[in-house]
Amino acid sequence: MIELLPSPGVWAACLIAVVVGTAVQRLAGQGFGMVAAPMLALLAPDYLPGTVLLVGLCVGAGSFLSDRSAVVLRDLPPGFAGRALGAGIAAWIAARVVGTAALPLVTGLLVWLAVGLTLLGLRLPLTGPTLFAAGTVAGVMGTLTGIGAPPMAIVYSDVEARRSAATQNVFFAFGMAVSITALLVAGVIGLRHLAFAAVLAPAVPVTLWAVRPFAARVAKRSIRPWALGLAGTAAGVLIVRSLI
Template sequence: MTDLLPGLGPWLACALAASLGCALQRLAGQGFGMVAAPVMALAAPGFLPGAILLAGLAVGAGSFVADRRAVVLRDLPPGFAGRALGAGIAAWIAARVVGTPALPLVVGGFVWLGVILSVAGLRLAPRAPTLFGAGTVAGVMGTLTGIGAPPMAIVYADVETRRSAATQNVFFAFGMAVSITALAVSGLIGARHLVFAATLLPVVGVTLLGVRPLAGRMARGAIRPWALGLAAAAATVLLLRSLL
């Protein structure tokens, strides 16, 4: 069983990061991967990227079910198509970096890319071409690291909070499923990823229930700086530890 789970300390760190990331994902439509990925890369790198994608699937699906009536259905097909393309590209890359010293650098670099995209102030209207393009970039980022939200967040920056979060959570859940499939086909998801992710599911469930009263009441702007700051700090520590 020791090969299927990290030690208690690393597991607790991952569980805490998963809980915080889950809360941010539920309330704002982004945040799970940006918080959980760098912490997991520091505490339990051997379980990336499979475990975080499996846990992320539960986070996205649970968040979608809670706000499914606010989803903008017409936006889904082009975003889904882009996400599938990006996942295929990322699976090819992952086969070459998973289990190597390059993986923490990839994770840390993508976290910082996500932070930069989130604070750059870019605005793109949610039209078919932009949704496809954002979905493709999100597919690459999300499959490699679990961080696929920032490109889609740019497209939904000016959309009403609840509709934005709900629709992004659909993309997030679909993206996790596609990414998991792509990695499984490439032989990069095994029993250890499944077991570790399963132990995080109760944490995800409790968090989704716990933040439910806050949904619709808390503006994205209130929690966004904290999420980005935590993600940037964790990514910086990860990069420094990998380089020094």
Template sequence: MIPDPLAWLACAAAVAVGCALQRLSGAGFGMMASPVMVLVAPEWMPATVLLLGVAVGIGSAAQGWDAVARGDLPPGMAGRTLGAGVAAVVATAVVGTEALPLVVGIVVLLGVALSVAGLRVPITGATLFGAGTTAGVMGTLTGIGAPPMALLYADVEARRAAATQNAFFGFGMIVSLAALAAAGLIGLRHLAFAASLAPLVPLTLWASRPFAARVEKGAIRPWALGLATLAATVLIVRTLA
């Protein structure tokens, strides 16, 4: 019910790196874990990334809960719920087919493009709802839902931005899982694979905690985007070859 050892190790490395990026910057888990996992273990996607994402998001948000902008949460979470429902309908036609790797690769590159575009979007109820809806669609289909919210919080103080995005991320994973479960796309094999990787989440969160107050979001951003771009490019080339 889990991949072969080499595939498991590749997934474990991607989960650990993605978890550390998520904790420190508020984005990066899905963009790192999803393309690697769909390369080596596509039959476990996207449910496994979403299951692990719940622990990553909640654990990361809990460590910085005092910095969360709580007033931003309701409209963003409402949008995320709507987007997850829409995506669940699309997922029934994509998950388990050869189209999924291509969708994941394109979504990762779209996320990178949004991150480097330099756009400045004000944080309002309407933009939070719109970003949440977009994140809900992207996250439910691929496990990558952070980029739209990261765009809104690009100029917000690093600790507040990371904590708030982590709160959105954790909630988003929960509603995306609920949507996929309602569509019949989550089974025991996903739960078993996620359980085998789950211990890496608290271990990585604990190991990265000393760096949270010292590492600037901008310092790790180029590395995160570079790794995500490389993984997505390999995925797309392999799918189209």
């Protein structure tokens, strides 16, 4: 029988992952899922992906509200449409893998994919079709694991940093909301996900407030190696543990 909440030690470790992921998300416009998802998959796999998505919604909304003046509204419709399509596809997949041994392996592999996409430094022009395509891929990845930022980051790689981070935070928040809705319809978010998210979520506004003074001074390139290293290592451990 799955407990409504994990042990205090597991909760504390997951709380640290949420704090680190929230700080990275606020400062760089991406990173919460890549940090939090593999850690929760290692420590509390029975609470995926619902808990990451529920807390991620708080992270994205809070990050967006902290810098909403930099959002470019014309970018949003095609990205939103793609994200909704991807979430629907992923919900169908999730209904078949959530609660099975396949989910931690899928999470680890998607984290490695996300890290790889980030390291490759791919670039795409910022257009309606590329936003729709990136949104669709992000919708699939984000709904299954909470990691939907890398496809959007490719499109925004050459965009001014403040606009890039703020607009990606909008996509992140919208994506979490759409993914949660899709998984609720698919019946794979339950009371335990809501309960665990409720005890982790208070760390989000505290972290957003704490890192606010650094937002204008910290370059996202300076924190990216640390976030990618942590995510890649956790994903590697998760994959090995899933295969043995």
